Amino acid sequence: METKQQIGQNSPLAGVKVLDLGQIYQGPYASFLLAKAGANVIKVEPPKGEPSRLRAKIGRGASLPMVMLNTNKRGITLNLKTEKGRDLLKEIVLKADVLVENYAPGVLDRLGVGWSVLHEANPRLIYASATGYGLSGPDRDNLAMDLTVQAVSGIMSITGMPDGPPMRAGPSICDFLGGVHLFAGIMMALYERSTTGIGRLVEVAMEEAVYPTLASNLGLLYSSGTAASLRVGNRHGGLALAPYNVYRAKDGFVAIICVVEDHWAKLVAAMGRDELREDPRFATNQLRVANLSDTDRVVEEWTSNMLRADIFKLTSAHRVPSAPVRDLDEVMNDPHMHARGMLEWFDDPDLGRVVLPSTPIRLHGTDQVAMAASPLLGEHNEEVYSEWLGLSPTEMEKLRQDGVI
Amino acid sequence: METKQQIGQNSPLAGVKVLDLGQIYQGPYASFLLAKAGANVIKVEPPKGEPSRLRAKIGRGASLPMVMLNTNKRGITLNLKTEKGRDLLKEIVLKADVLVENYAPGVLDRLGVGWSVLHEANPRLIYASATGYGLSGPDRDNLAMDLTVQAVSGIMSITGMPDGPPMRAGPSICDFLGGVHLFAGIMMALYERSTTGIGRLVEVAMEEAVYPTLASNLGLLYSSGTAASLRVGNRHGGLALAPYNVYRAKDGFVAIICVVEDHWAKLVAAMGRDELREDPRFATNQLRVANLSDTDRVVEEWTSNMLRADIFKLTSAHRVPSAPVRDLDEVMNDPHMHARGMLEWFDDPDLGRVVLPSTPIRLHGTDQVAMAASPLLGEHNEEVYSEWLGLSPTEMEKLRQDGVI
Numbered sequence: 001m002e003t004k005q006q007i008g009q010n011s012p013l014a015g016v017k018v019l020d021l022g023q024i025y026q027g028p029y030a031s032f033l034l035a036k037a038g039a040n041v042i043k044v045e046p047p048k049g050e051p052s053r054l055r056a057k058i059g060r061g062a063s064l065p066m067v068m069l070n071t072n073k074r075g076i077t078l079n080l081k082t083e084k085g086r087d088l089l090k091e092i093v094l095k096a097d098v099l100v101e102n103y104a105p106g107v108l109d110r111l112g113v114g115w116s117v118l119h120e121a122n123p124r125l126i127y128a129s130a131t132g133y134g135l136s137g138p139d140r141d142n143l144a145m146d147l148t149v150q151a152v153s154g155i156m157s158i159t160g161m162p163d164g165p166p167m168r169a170g171p172s173i174c175d176f177l178g179g180v181h182l183f184a185g186i187m188m189a190l191y192e193r194s195t196t197g198i199g200r201l202v203e204v205a206m207e208e209a210v211y212p213t214l215a216s217n218l219g220l221l222y223s224s225g226t227a228a229s230l231r232v233g234n235r236h237g238g239l240a241l242a243p244y245n246v247y248r249a250k251d252g253f254v255a256i257i258c259v260v261e262d263h264w265a266k267l268v269a270a271m272g273r274d275e276l277r278e279d280p281r282f283a284t285n286q287l288r289v290a291n292l293s294d295t296d297r298v299v300e301e302w303t304s305n306m307l308r309a310d311i312f313k314l315t316s317a318h319r320v321p322s323a324p325v326r327d328l329d330e331v332m333n334d335p336h337m338h339a340r341g342m343l344e345w346f347d348d349p350d351l352g353r354v355v356l357p358s359t360p361i362r363l364h365g366t367d368q369v370a371m372a373a374s375p376l377l378g379e380h381n382e383e384v385y386s387e388w389l390g391l392s393p394t395e396m397e398k399l400r401q402d403g404v405i
Numbered sequence: 406m407e408t409k410q411q412i413g414q415n416s417p418l419a420g421v422k423v424l425d426l427g428q429i430y431q432g433p434y435a436s437f438l439l440a441k442a443g444a445n446v447i448k449v450e451p452p453k454g455e456p457s458r459l460r461a462k463i464g465r466g467a468s469l470p471m472v473m474l475n476t477n478k479r480g481i482t483l484n485l486k487t488e489k490g491r492d493l494l495k496e497i498v499l500k501a502d503v504l505v506e507n508y509a510p511g512v513l514d515r516l517g518v519g520w521s522v523l524h525e526a527n528p529r530l531i532y533a534s535a536t537g538y539g540l541s542g543p544d545r546d547n548l549a550m551d552l553t554v555q556a557v558s559g560i561m562s563i564t565g566m567p568d569g570p571p572m573r574a575g576p577s578i579c580d581f582l583g584g585v586h587l588f589a590g591i592m593m594a595l596y597e598r599s600t601t602g603i604g605r606l607v608e609v610a611m612e613e614a615v616y617p618t619l620a621s622n623l624g625l626l627y628s629s630g631t632a633a634s635l636r637v638g639n640r641h642g643g644l645a646l647a648p649y650n651v652y653r654a655k656d657g658f659v660a661i662i663c664v665v666e667d668h669w670a671k672l673v674a675a676m677g678r679d680e681l682r683e684d685p686r687f688a689t690n691q692l693r694v695a696n697l698s699d700t701d702r703v704v705e706e707w708t709s710n711m712l713r714a715d716i717f718k719l720t721s722a723h724r725v726p727s728a729p730v731r732d733l734d735e736v737m738n739d740p741h742m743h744a745r746g747m748l749e750w751f752d753d754p755d756l757g758r759v760v761l762p763s764t765p766i767r768l769h770g771t772d773q774v775a776m777a778a779s780p781l782l783g784e785h786n787e788e789v790y791s792e793w794l795g796l797s798p799t800e801m802e803k804l805r806q807d808g809v810i
Contacts, residue, residue: 012597012605029617037593051665055645062645064627065620134767139741142721147639147649148728151660154736156639156651158575159564166651166658166730168639169574170563171618177578180585180614185766187592188442192417192768194599200417201769208747208765209585212434213576214733215470221733222469222759230733234552234561234573240460240467244552246561246571253571255556260456316547323553325571328619328626328635331559336544342613354627360613361590362539363597364606 010367011038016190018042018098019089020073023050025146025172026130026206027102028069029179030186034098035072036359036369042384043073044089046080047403049377067348067374068356075375076384077405084404086113088389093118093125095388097199098186102130102178105140115201126189126199130182132174134205149174149206158217161233177213178206216240235292242288242295243267246325247303253325254303254311261285263320270318271302346371381405415772416443421595423447423503424494425478428455430551430577431535431611432507433474434584435591439503440477441764441774447789448478449494451485452808454782472753472779473761480780481789482810489809491518493794498523498530500793502604503591507535507583510545520606531594531604535587537579539610554579554611563622566638582618583611621645640697647693647700648672651730652708658730659708659716666690668725675723676707751776786810 016039020031028043035041048054056063079085090113093099099118101108108114115127129135132144142148150156150168160167185202193199216237217230223238232239234246234255243264244257258264261284268276276282276298281291288295303311308324315322326334332355337343346356356371385391385405399405421444425436433448440446453459461468484490495518498504504523506513513519520532534540537549547553555561555573565572590607598604621642622635628643637644639651639660648669649662663669666689673681681687681703686696693700708716713729720727731739737760742748751761761776790796790810804810 012593025620032617033589062621062624062643064624065643068617068620068623133741134745137741137745142728143724143726145662145664145726147641147651147660147662148726151651151658151730152728152736154731154733155574155576156658156660156730157732160572160575161569164566164569165639165653167565167572168651168660169560169576169578170565170622170636170642171560171574171578171615172621172642173574173576173578173582173618176618177582177585180582180589181765184438184585184589184592185768187589187596188417188766189768191592191596191599194596200771203767203769204765205745205747208742208745208762210576211736211742211747211762211765212437212473213578213581214736215430215473216467216577217575218473218733218737219467219469221737222756231575234570236552237575237577238467238470246552246556246573248570253556253561255552255561255573257550257552259550319548321548321550321553323547323557325556325561326559327562328559328623331557331616331619332623332626336538336542337613337616340539340542340610340613342539342610342616351627357613357616360586360609360616361593362608363590363594364608366605 011369012363012366013037013039016040016098017096018100019044019092019096021099021101021103023102024052025065025069025175026178026182027100028052029176030128030130030182031073031100032069032071033180033183033359033361034186037361038369041073042380043070043075043375044078045075045377047077047405053377063351064354067351067354070374071356072369072372073375074380074384075378076381077378079404080111080113082402082404084399084402086111088404089113090118090121092388094122096122096125097190098126098128100128100182100186105131105135119199119201124193124197124199126186126193126202128182128186128202130178130204132206134208135203144206146172146174149210153207153210154214155210158214158230158237160231162231164231166231174206174210177209178204181209239289241285242292243299245296245299247296247300249303249306249308249311252308254308254322255325256299256303256315256320256322258285259321264288266318267315267320270314270320273298273302341368344371349373378405416774417768417771418442418444421445421503422501423505424449424497424501426504426506426508428507429457430470430474430580431583431587432505433457434581435533435535435587436478436505437474437476438585438588438764438766439591442766443774446478447785448475448480448780449483450480450782452482452783452810458782468756469759472756472759475779476761477774477777478780479785479789480783481786482783484809485516485518487807487809489804489807491516493809494518495523495526497793499527501527501530502595503531503533505533505587505591510536510540524604524606529598529602529604531591531598531607533587533591533607535583535609537611539613540608549611551577551579554615558612558615559619560615563619563635563642565636567636569636571636579611579615582614583609586614644694646690647697648704650701650704652701652705654708654711654713654716657713659713659727660730661704661708661720661725661727663690664726669693671723672720672725675719675725678707746773749776753778783810
């Protein structure tokens, strides 16, 4: 049976069936990417709703993320704390290609519906587990959320000003880096299964998913050979490039960086200060790094008397990398991302007219999945339980009364 | 011919051949993940080396990132600015499954070796393009680096203190979020190709890859309905949870958060201050958010007299999510990640003994790829040009003299 969320065959994941037990961000982002590539994703929630839905009830601020990450999924309820609920999961898993979950390590094993049980029931199943620290190792059971992983993974130690406290990166980067790595792992397992016919347990830990992003800063640690503060404000994480900073403008801030030597010559031309090319403090990148404060000062003397847009126009004309610091309102309304179909205005039944994202992954020549609203709690119980398991309305009514769905 | 980097068949990507034209972080991270899953990755550099290698020559701080991201690849040189070089690429592409590149949009098209030409030569080829803003749209040609994308994508506007300037997130999150999305797109295209036999142009833009990570903050924007500053320091991006902050300890800082109501009761117990449960300011999450400063103050009164490790021990015993803020030296030596094989000490021929990461994506039951050093410039020219194209030593000597390799 074709539903409105399922589209034509020209989607890379058409025909792939996914049970999404994800909650909050990490798991749901992996299944969001699956859904946006045309997979048939069923969001499975406890009868009261997953934590993200509960949080949305408390504060309106949490309702947009829930809606953002669950478009193009259908929603059912299932109580895994009941035996009948676990039996239903074992049955429905027989029809699935992928199961996504980001419960704490061992939770589903203890309920008797972990990888080993489900793999035996359906050897083709790909079981994708996202956690904070992974399924093994001494820290496995430490409680993990985006903020705690930002703390323990080193991100906070390198964010902020040299003389200030450690600072979290504003976006939920641990959750989302975890989620997209999990999605990638699922893709890899699907590819492998196309020859072997056998599914895999795919595992991603947030702490590990963020480690590579520290490359520049680890480089600075390696070269400086100390455990000194590696917080460098808006300067280059490896303190290897200058200019590389955020400079005050008349109406906000702009980022300007010189990646190759030529950029400096061009910047100096944009500034109308060609005489700086002769200045011995700034003759090479190495010298500019050695005279970091002076370098930043001459740039900011120029930017601070101009508007962001004018600075951007001039630096762009001279092919110097720069960008205005934009606030989220500007970003959400960005004409470029709207023109590309990455963002679109959508009438959500619950929230009204909001901007929602599509997937950042484009396979040219495939169909874009048309936006469909994030499901209400249990919205597709009838549809999915009848479609996948052939349950009758009477059977479903009984399950509802027994607190199973 | 089997080489030391190619391992047994029990790797998900065994047999997949990759030409990696990536530079700096975004492209090379995508191909790093390919290499770590067993693909046969050839790093293709201009005869002078890619920018990351050149930067490593200038400052030691940039040499570790180069080595971190290019393990398990073989390296060749190829000058695409010569006609013969472009001819060689067109020839070698016939043997490849995947080509990865993160040049600015249109660069390889203008050289006559872009997607359309290579796709016609080898319809099975997956051509993966990573850029700052994508291959279309009004901002396509804006210059993009991690810092400029952090500025323009909104990340900086939500990082830092409410009364401070916008702040960059310390790690290179735009580069790496772009890179891992590109890797995922390549996997998706490989999966699709296993049924269609045809490769795709896969495209990822950094600006789009980071948008979903703003979910909490976009939620706050949506609910507050203003374009007011969304910089909240270390507090929750949606200002929807409390306690949720980083607190001063005797020897540094700790992150502590209460995600569900129960966590507050447990935290109060850990603090030995059960009387706070009766305090009307803190009775519910909503009230604690309304009394944010008071909430944070009572927590910090407790943490500021204790050591990080003791706070962590106590909160863990009470099952309250918390974590010490660790510096990179601690992270690099983390016993947990070393025990899991995510990190390992490795004798790099150039750098000596350094800690290098493996892949964050685990498919249980597959072989882990043994660490092999990042290639020297052109280290595998002889091996690869003879293996893939059957070139003789004499032919290669000629190419070298002509500045082609």
